[in-house]
Amino acid sequence: MRAGTSGTWRTAARHALPTRLAAALSLCGALLAAPAIAQDAKPGVRADGTATAPAASVPYSAFASPQARAFFPGMLAFGAKAPPIGGPIAASRDFYDGQNCGRAELMEKLYPVKLKRDIIAGVGVDVVLPAQGVSPENRRRVLLNLHGGAFLWGAHSGALVESIPVASLGRIEVIGVDYRMGPEHVFPAASVDVENVYRELLKTHKPGEIGIYGCSAGGILTGEAVARFIHDRLPVPGAIGMFCGALVDLGGDSSYVAPMLNGQGVPTTPPLGLATLPYLRGADPDDPLVQPGLSPALLARFPPTLLITGTRDFAMSSVVHSGELLHQAGVPTELRIWDGMWHSFFSDPQLPESKQAYAAIVGFFDRRLAR
Amino acid sequence: MRAGTSGTWRTAARHALPTRLAAALSLCGALLAAPAIAQDAKPGVRADGTATAPAASVPYSAFASPQARAFFPGMLAFGAKAPPIGGPIAASRDFYDGQNCGRAELMEKLYPVKLKRDIIAGVGVDVVLPAQGVSPENRRRVLLNLHGGAFLWGAHSGALVESIPVASLGRIEVIGVDYRMGPEHVFPAASVDVENVYRELLKTHKPGEIGIYGCSAGGILTGEAVARFIHDRLPVPGAIGMFCGALVDLGGDSSYVAPMLNGQGVPTTPPLGLATLPYLRGADPDDPLVQPGLSPALLARFPPTLLITGTRDFAMSSVVHSGELLHQAGVPTELRIWDGMWHSFFSDPQLPESKQAYAAIVGFFDRRLAR
Numbered sequence: 001m002r003a004g005t006s007g008t009w010r011t012a013a014r015h016a017l018p019t020r021l022a023a024a025l026s027l028c029g030a031l032l033a034a035p036a037i038a039q040d041a042k043p044g045v046r047a048d049g050t051a052t053a054p055a056a057s058v059p060y061s062a063f064a065s066p067q068a069r070a071f072f073p074g075m076l077a078f079g080a081k082a083p084p085i086g087g088p089i090a091a092s093r094d095f096y097d098g099q100n101c102g103r104a105e106l107m108e109k110l111y112p113v114k115l116k117r118d119i120i121a122g123v124g125v126d127v128v129l130p131a132q133g134v135s136p137e138n139r140r141r142v143l144l145n146l147h148g149g150a151f152l153w154g155a156h157s158g159a160l161v162e163s164i165p166v167a168s169l170g171r172i173e174v175i176g177v178d179y180r181m182g183p184e185h186v187f188p189a190a191s192v193d194v195e196n197v198y199r200e201l202l203k204t205h206k207p208g209e210i211g212i213y214g215c216s217a218g219g220i221l222t223g224e225a226v227a228r229f230i231h232d233r234l235p236v237p238g239a240i241g242m243f244c245g246a247l248v249d250l251g252g253d254s255s256y257v258a259p260m261l262n263g264q265g266v267p268t269t270p271p272l273g274l275a276t277l278p279y280l281r282g283a284d285p286d287d288p289l290v291q292p293g294l295s296p297a298l299l300a301r302f303p304p305t306l307l308i309t310g311t312r313d314f315a316m317s318s319v320v321h322s323g324e325l326l327h328q329a330g331v332p333t334e335l336r337i338w339d340g341m342w343h344s345f346f347s348d349p350q351l352p353e354s355k356q357a358y359a360a361i362v363g364f365f366d367r368r369l370a371r
Numbered sequence: 372m373r374a375g376t377s378g379t380w381r382t383a384a385r386h387a388l389p390t391r392l393a394a395a396l397s398l399c400g401a402l403l404a405a406p407a408i409a410q411d412a413k414p415g416v417r418a419d420g421t422a423t424a425p426a427a428s429v430p431y432s433a434f435a436s437p438q439a440r441a442f443f444p445g446m447l448a449f450g451a452k453a454p455p456i457g458g459p460i461a462a463s464r465d466f467y468d469g470q471n472c473g474r475a476e477l478m479e480k481l482y483p484v485k486l487k488r489d490i491i492a493g494v495g496v497d498v499v500l501p502a503q504g505v506s507p508e509n510r511r512r513v514l515l516n517l518h519g520g521a522f523l524w525g526a527h528s529g530a531l532v533e534s535i536p537v538a539s540l541g542r543i544e545v546i547g548v549d550y551r552m553g554p555e556h557v558f559p560a561a562s563v564d565v566e567n568v569y570r571e572l573l574k575t576h577k578p579g580e581i582g583i584y585g586c587s588a589g590g591i592l593t594g595e596a597v598a599r600f601i602h603d604r605l606p607v608p609g610a611i612g613m614f615c616g617a618l619v620d621l622g623g624d625s626s627y628v629a630p631m632l633n634g635q636g637v638p639t640t641p642p643l644g645l646a647t648l649p650y651l652r653g654a655d656p657d658d659p660l661v662q663p664g665l666s667p668a669l670l671a672r673f674p675p676t677l678l679i680t681g682t683r684d685f686a687m688s689s690v691v692h693s694g695e696l697l698h699q700a701g702v703p704t705e706l707r708i709w710d711g712m713w714h715s716f717f718s719d720p721q722l723p724e725s726k727q728a729y730a731a732i733v734g735f736f737d738r739r740l741a742r
Binding site for chain 1: 414425431689691694698731
């Protein structure tokens with residue numbers, strides 16, 4: 001397995017709120033007994049709709065599995081060890097690659113596959129085939145996976161984590177795409193790479209036989225890539241999946257609530273969004289090729305879409321809002337949410353909720369792709 | 372409009388946590404500067420998965436409409452005026468009937484309908500027909516509405532609030548059912564009434580031409596009624612909608628988070644669930660006719676289902692968990708969530724999100740009912 005670039009966006013986004021938020025949270029702790037905070041500590045709603053709340057504790061969700069409950073504190077403790085996002089990129093990539101290599105090894109034991117590194121249209125890819133062979137109905141179908149990792153890491157090992165269970169359980173070919181990332185590259189480099197791979201696939205597949213999915217940054221990139229296809233007058237794929245990241249910038253209720261549910265307290269400053277990612281520096285946040293959710297006309301041309309998130313995912317609100325925007329645009333849209341589950345939870349295959357998510361992904365593409 | 376029984380479950384559930392929670396919250400405020408709370412006030416996660424958080428404020432969701440933002444504080448202030456749930460039932464019914472009559476009048480101006488009081492199988496009903504006439508494709512179709520109101524109020528005026536926009540926009544007949552409620556009646560009286568009306572409709576309609584939907588207690592009753600049909604070997608209806616209440620008891624992340632987002636702070640005791648409702652006194656919470664979500668075999672026979680909730684609905688987690696249980700049982704299930712929206716938000720027709728919810732309901736039944 002190639003050393004280097006891997007991981008998911010979970011820890012990224014936490015560290016994307018770094019010094020400012022950390023300072024604010026420390027300050028908040030220091031000020032807790034002071035009158036200014038005591039005032040805020042009363043439950044209530046201000047005239048502008050801001051809700052205030054006293055110190056609180058929230059038990060782990062009784063709707064989630066015992067396995068998820070047991071996994072939850074250790075998952076958070078591991079994430080807290082991640083190098084700061086402002087530090088050397090190699091350290092971040094090493095950290096997440098280590099995590100993802102471990103996950104991928106476990107995946108391979110649970111979900112037998114055949115793996116091949118390849119290059120398509122000049123872009124490095126992982127071709128993942130089910131060990132038991134592609135099913136007859138999937139003979140002409142293919143899925144592209146766009147890995148997560150804050151547009152900073154996740155190449156190869158992260159793509160394997162996201163591709164292996166889907167390829168094996170779905171008995172379908174999955175191609176993980178090592179698109180260009182920050183900080184070395186900026187928007188639209190990743191969209192260009194995905195489009196080039198997609199154009200190559202269009203030589204041998206009908207568009208309806210191709211699906212694209214991704215998690216976190218990969219979910220966002222899936223939307224951006226489809227927007228780019230439409231802009232470049234390419235046919236859209238048969239179906240797409242955007243998980244723990246979708247068509248609009250981070251924001252809404254979950255960007256405040258999820259950190260609290262994950263033991264980090266409610267952020268005291270507005271959540272920092274996509275614009276803070278190195279890959280998107282200089283990009284226009286109002287460009288529908290960056291945030292396709294801003295353009296109803298673009299969304300109206302999107303293919304059937306699967307959305308996945310959890311109630312402890314800071315991206316939940318952006319995902320459910322993307323869902324409503326797609327519905328308003330008339331796009332067949334399926335939304336799946338697991339209570340108590342966190343950003344990219346299905347990167348860990350031990351959890352019953354992860355197995356349910358794999359089944360959701362496999363079932364969706366089976367129903368939606370052309371036969 | 373008959374005086375008396377109406378309303379939704381929103382305020383009910385808030386008042387269903389009354390003295391104990393109110394006392395706990397006051398206590399929490401009083402103790403805020405004390406060491407015991409200061410300890411809890413540090414952000415973190417305990418070994419059992421309980422997340423702790425300092426005092427916080429959360430702005431209103433930027434994903435919700437400006438109209439919803441403007442409506443939100445007044446909606447909460449009005450709800451705070453509701454009589455205590457332990458008080459005389461007549462006072463509660465008067466309060467919610469007043470609210471619902473106002474809403475229904477507004478509904479009638481926005482969504483023209485013809486109304487008729489009637490009795491079906493001995494049960495009082497409101498027959499709601501679109502003023503412009505039923506559409507040709509809905510000529511043989513009918514929807515039953517089971518109103519919300521904590522199984523305590525909501526008869527007639529609450530049913531009109533839930534039926535008028537769907538009948539008018541969908542150009543379909545909607546029948547609001549005045550099922551028996553607590554405290555005068557207990558489970559399964561409401562399920563029996565719904566079944567009797569349904570049996571009568573089966574004399575003139577194919578099951579696939581009948582849809583059933585409800586909000587809050589009405590969402591829960593929709594699930595309980597279908598469970599009863601299956602138990603009694605009746606064919607299931609063509610499709611159902613469960614909104615802001617579904618197949619399992621209240622619980623999960625939203626039962627802690629939604630009160631905070633609605634300015635009431637995080638509850639310091641476990642949320643009180645269905646068993647505290649007068650209608651369900653003495654009922655076995657493990658009975659699948661009370662909580663159909665407990666029986667995968669029962670769920671497997673459920674018809675296609677639409678679920679609706681919002682990120683500020685205390686029932687959100689129970690609704691999304693119901694969705695996952697239905698998916699696992701193989702039931703075609705559609706989930707719609709609006710960021711920043713509260714329990715039964717679409718009872719108020721002024722909000723863009725309410726119009727989107729009506730369109731979701733109308734579109735779902737149009738796709739799913741037999742033609």
